[in-house]
Amino acid sequence: MGDETVRVWLVDRTFSDDEQNIIILIYATPDGRQYFRKERALTSFTGDHRETTAAVDADPKNLGRVEDSDERERYAAEATRIAEHHDPDDVV
Numbered sequence: 846m847g848d849e850t851v852r853v854w855l856v857d858r859t860f861s862d863d864e865q866n867i868i869i870l871i872y873a874t875p876d877g878r879q880y881f882r883k884e885r886a887l888t889s890f891t892g893d894h895r896e897t898t899a900a901v902d903a904d905p906k907n908l909g910r911v912e913d914s915d916e917r918e919r920y921a922a923e924a925t926r927i928a929e930h931h932d933p934d935d936v937v
Contacts, residue, residue: 850902853881854924855937858897872901875928877921879908900933 853872861867866887873880881903885895911917931937 849905851879851905851908852900852933853879853903853908854900854927855897856880856920856923856927870897871920872903873911873920873924874908875921875924877917877919877924878911880911880920881908896936898933899927899931899935899937 851874853874855870856873857869857871859869859871861869861884868885868887870883870885871880872883881901883901911920927937
């Protein structure tokens with residue numbers, strides 16, 4: 846990652862419909878206009894100890910634009926809520 850990153854906050858966590866044992870984490874900017882998608886393969890249900898943090902710092906080149914206004918509002922509300930209640934490194 847370069848020197849400049851964008852802090853994004855966890856707004857959604859779902860299981861993939863297409864792949865077994867894949868978790869999809871969506872992080873978004875507090876204004877809900879940009880998002881970062883992170884996929885994580887679960888190696889086992891009991892042995893996978895990777896933590897999901899409240900926020901990550903993403904390379905701006907890896908951010909997508911949120912075009913849907915309802916989704917943008919939902920992401921903004923959730924990112925703001927998480928940011929108000931958690932430090933970036935908190936496990937959520």
